[in-house]
Amino acid sequence: MNPTCDPSLKSWIPVSADSDFPIQNLPFGVFCRRSGEVAVGVAIGDQVLDLAVLHGAGHFSGTPVATDNVFARPTLNDFLACGRAAGSAVRAVVSSLLAEGNATLRDDTTLRNQTLVPQSDVEMLLPTQVGNYVDFYSSKEHATNVGSMFRDPSNPLLPNWVHIPVGYNGRASSVIVSGVDVRRPMGQTKADDADAPTYGPCRLLDFELEVGFITGSGNELGAQIPTDRAADHIAGMVLLNDWSARDIQKWEYVPLGPFLGKTFATSISPWLVTLDALEPFRVPGPQQDPQPLPYLQFSGDWAYDMQLEVWLQAADMSEPVRLTKTNFRYMYWNMLQQLAHMTVNGTNVLPGDLYGSGTVSGPTEDSRGSMLEICWKGTKPLTLPNGQQRKFIADGDTVIMRGWCQGDGYRIGFGELRSTVLSASE
C-alpha cells in the first residue's frame, strides 16, 4: 500500500472522524483568500494548506516541481501537466509535513500561519481550466432506465451500448464550481401534440449524479492511450452534476445528440481527489458480457466502492432531504476503458480535461441518479417534507451531491457539490 494511504496515519491538525478530508485524502484545489490571493491548496480537516507558500519556502525542492511554483496559479493545469508521478511526490511531501510527529511545519508558527487557512475563510474556484469536456453514459442501470422510458422496455439498450463506452462532447466553457448558482435555461421545445415548437423557460430541469475524472498529462494528437497506461494520465476525480433540460433535449437531440439541453451548466465539486487517495477502495466492477474488444480489456479492479448521495433542499426547507443513495461501483464501463476508447482514434487529451461518468444509477429504485428516473418520467412525483411535490427541479431548489469512500475509521470524501437553481431570465 502507498504509505500515504495508511489508515493508521494521523495528522497534528485535528480531523473529525466524519470529515471528508483526513490525512489519507489530501485533495488538490484552487482557493481564493479574502485578500483576493489565489493559489493551489490541499484540504486537511477544516483547513486549507497553501502549497504556493510552501513551495516558496522550499518544501518541494526534492520533487519534479522544485523549480517552478506551479501552485501560484489560478488553476491546477500546470501542476497536472507535470504528470501523475509529480502529483504523487507532492502528495508524499504534504503527507509527511502534516503527519503527527513531524514538527517542521507544526512548530514553525510563522510558516504555519501563512500556510493554513480555515476553509470557511476561502472561496473555492473551478479547479482546472477545462480544455475538453466529455460526458459518458456508462451506467447500465441508467441506460436501461432511459431506454425503458423512451424506447422499448423489453429491449432498452441499443446494440452498441455493450460494445462501446458511449459518450459525447460537452461544453467546456459552462463547467462551473460548487456554489455557483444555475440559471434555468430558456429554449425551444415542442409538445408531442403541438404543431409547432414554442420558446420559453425549461419546464423539465433535472440533475444527473455523476463522477468526473480529470486528466493529468496528455497525449500527442495521433497517439493512443491504452488501458494499461490510462491510470497514469488520470489525476483524480470530482463529483459532477450534469444539469439537463429534458424538454429542450428531447426536441433537439436527433440526429446529432444533446446540445442546448446540456450546455447551460455543468457543476463540479472543487476538490480533486487523487487516484492515490482512492487506491484502497478499488473493487471489481460488473462482469462485462459480451467481452469487449481487446483495446477495451484491462487488468486489475477498476471500479470504486464510493458512496454517492443526492439531497434536495427547497427554498423554504430548513434542511435537505435525501433523494438517492447509490454507489460508483455499479458503473459498467470504467475510466480506463473510457480513456482508451476516447483516444483509440488518436484524439489528444489535455491536462485538466474533464470526463463525466454518465449518470450513476444503481439497481434499486432508491439508487437512481436523476429526477427523470426517480419520478419515472414524471409519473411518480415525490413529496418533499414541506408538502410540495416534485417531478423535476423547481426554482429556488438547492441540489447537493455528496460522495465518499468509507475506510476503517476515516473517509475519503469530495466535500459537497451544491448548486441553487435561479428562475429563468426572460
Next chain:
Amino acid sequence: MNPTCDPSLKSWIPVSADSDFPIQNLPFGVFCRRSGEVAVGVAIGDQVLDLAVLHGAGHFSGTPVATDNVFARPTLNDFLACGRAAGSAVRAVVSSLLAEGNATLRDDTTLRNQTLVPQSDVEMLLPTQVGNYVDFYSSKEHATNVGSMFRDPSNPLLPNWVHIPVGYNGRASSVIVSGVDVRRPMGQTKADDADAPTYGPCRLLDFELEVGFITGSGNELGAQIPTDRAADHIAGMVLLNDWSARDIQKWEYVPLGPFLGKTFATSISPWLVTLDALEPFRVPGPQQDPQPLPYLQFSGDWAYDMQLEVWLQAADMSEPVRLTKTNFRYMYWNMLQQLAHMTVNGTNVLPGDLYGSGTVSGPTEDSRGSMLEICWKGTKPLTLPNGQQRKFIADGDTVIMRGWCQGDGYRIGFGELRSTVLSASE
C-alpha cells in the same frame, strides 16, 4: 461602405489580381518566423505584416489595443477579446499604412524590413486557442442528401431541422491548422451483416467542406446573444474541414451523436478573414419556411456570396483535380441565428471559439461538400486523372479547400486549407 473595403484601394505592396490577400482583405493570423519568433500578422499579397513589431513602433497608439501588445502572442485570443470595434480600428490603421501614397511604412526601410516577411518564409500556426468548438448542420441540401441516403428519400429532414439550427459540441483539442497531416483513425465499427463489431483502421474516411466563424468578445454565463447583436461577437471566418470517419460514426452515433467519428481531427485555414472584409459580399439567404421563432429572426442580408471548392491530389498526381464547386450563400441557417440559438440557454462563448457551418452542399450534383454525397454512399465512385477510383479518401491523398468572394478586380480569399492523409498507425 467601410472605406477599408473600397474596391479602388491599392497598396504600395504589389498584389496580383488573383491574390486572396489584396488590401481590401487584411486577414489576421499567427505566424512563426524561421527564427522561431511567433507573432500576429496580416496577409498582404504574398507577404505577412508583423503587427507585434508595428505595435512596438507605436503605430496602434490611437486604437483600443494601444497599451497592450496583444500581437506579441502565440494566438489571436487576447486580440479577439478586445472586441469587434478594436479589430476594426486595427484594420483601419493597417489599411492606411499599406495604402498607395502612404509613405510612413513604405519609406521607412528599417521598419519595413522588420515588419514584412514573405509568406514563403513563415509557418502559419493555429490562429486561436479554441476553447469551444461546435459544429452546425445548416445546409438544407446537405441534410436532405444525408437524410435521403440513410433515412427516407421522400421525407429526408427530421421535424426539428426547419425550426432549429441543429448542432453539436465537437472536440476543441484536435482542431489543427492547414498543413498539418491527418492520421487515418483506428476505431470500432460493425458491418450491417456482422454479429459483432471489429477494431481496425477507418475504411470510410471523408472530408466535409465547411466555413467556420470565430468569436471575438464573449458573453457571461447566463446572458444571451440575440441575433441583432451577434455580429458584434463574430470576428471573422475560416475554411473548415470536418474530417469524418463514416464507418466509426455510423456504429457509435446513437443515441448521443457523433464522437470518435469526428474527434480525431478538424482542420482550419490559418487566416481569419474579418466580417469587415466580407461585408460587401452579404446577400439574401434562402427563404426560411416555416418562419423561425422570434429569437431566431434577424434583419438584413446575412448569407455570403462566397465561392467554395474542394480539390483532391492523390500521392502520384502532379496536380490536384477539383471535386466540387459550391457557394456559401446556399446555407439555410446563418451565423447570427447559430450564435443566437446557441446562447439562448445562457451558454457562454469565449473569444477564439470555433463554430462550423456544417457541410456546405449546393443544389446540384457537382456542388456537394463531402465524398459521402459526391459518390452517393459509395454507389457512384469517381475516377481520378491517374486512373484510380475513389469512394472515400485514400492514404496519401491531399484534400485542398479554397474559398473566396469575388469583387470587381479583386478577391477576398482564405488562402488554402490543405491536409494530407497519413495511413493509420496500428
